[in-house]
Amino acid sequence: INGIAADIKLWQNSTLNKIVQRGELQVCMEPGYVPFEMTDKKGNIIGYDVDMARQMSKDMGVKLKLVPTAWDGIIAALITEKCDIIMSGMTITQQRNMTVNFSDPYIVVGQTVMMRKDLEGKIKSAADLDKPEYTIVTKLGVTGEIATKKFFKKAKIVTFETEVDAAAEVLNGKAEAMVYDQPYNAIFMSDKGKDKLIHLDTPLTYEPLGFAVRKGDPDFINWLNNFLRQMKEDKVIGFSDELYQKWLVD
Template structure:
């Protein structure tokens, strides 16, 4: 009987030890939360993909500039840390986040259900949509994105983006070609090598205005609903709470409005571009 009780006691001690170890592990993980890591490092590593006007770009001096860049700088300032942009290809940004190469995605990323299965999103900082930018040889013939759903048309967009998703989903009959950068895709249409580009309204609007001349025209009404938001790793409620509160604050204290005017309503920033 005593031996049996001894075995039970030992088993209970084993369970207690396991619980204590699990609790210690949880505490250790909590100590390595994203906020704590950022504050300890003194840096906020932001994943970007430079070239997305006017959100993330590189000016003629090699400096990263843009609407979302400035928003992220404000975030770093609010945390009392250094803003560190980590520039990479768009399709590598989520893997970089999941492997802790960056702390947050600030790369004009659209919230999609597919992406949301892998990462969490903060409250959207802007809502946009996809629009067709079309070579002028089709002026008067193409009046809607639906008119492009034909094998006679070649459609382009940037690899791994919602522009690519929209082109394949809404224009399945058209020929599709992807590019590493949005600028390369846009130039394909400008030079008459493709018929239309499907991409985010801010970019297509700016590119058409600056370089289109009589070679491009834009269907300005977006045919998709796309909230852009920052992405973080799952299982970090403290960080997402902080970021959502930051977004509420900046949208209501005047800073957001000033930055919006600077990048969307003014053209001064274009003087610094190459």
């Protein structure tokens, strides 16, 4: 197999080529991670990642299909080709990067702590919460769970299937605090947390979010990274300004 034949083979097997042949970009995401992907009152999936997926499919000249996927099976869904890409606020971690490839980051977030307001004054930092009498909640299988285990050695840790169930536990007083991605916590605070919760908003971790794709596909990664740079610089949908303002600033 000579050089040109190898190049053709690479392109034929590229996810980008499959998307073009199919005429549809298929995106795995788990709605619930506000404001990146969430379900509106009519049942439509909306959010920052959805806006980017839509722009992506437009630039590719294909239709868009969102594939709602539970978080614990989302990497398996990508690997078994249930979708072309994961656009779901996924943190680029070294462990995940062993099984999937990532685009360049499109935003950087970190884990923060949302705690019950009645602890104000008594608790000034995450470290103050690390006591056996306190319960810290987070979501199963996310970087929040990893951070919770790392920063809370003495407190009781309880994990939930969804972020909204974890947050409810703090709201109804069954847990003292929740550890989760800063944008989610910031929006939850202004939405439901007023007068009830306090946001310790100094990030505990550094978390670049990227799009995950299958390994062995340089064509797709090349397209994605060039797309991301263009989005950042262009004012067409104003990735860094309007899109950020629309979903992340309230």
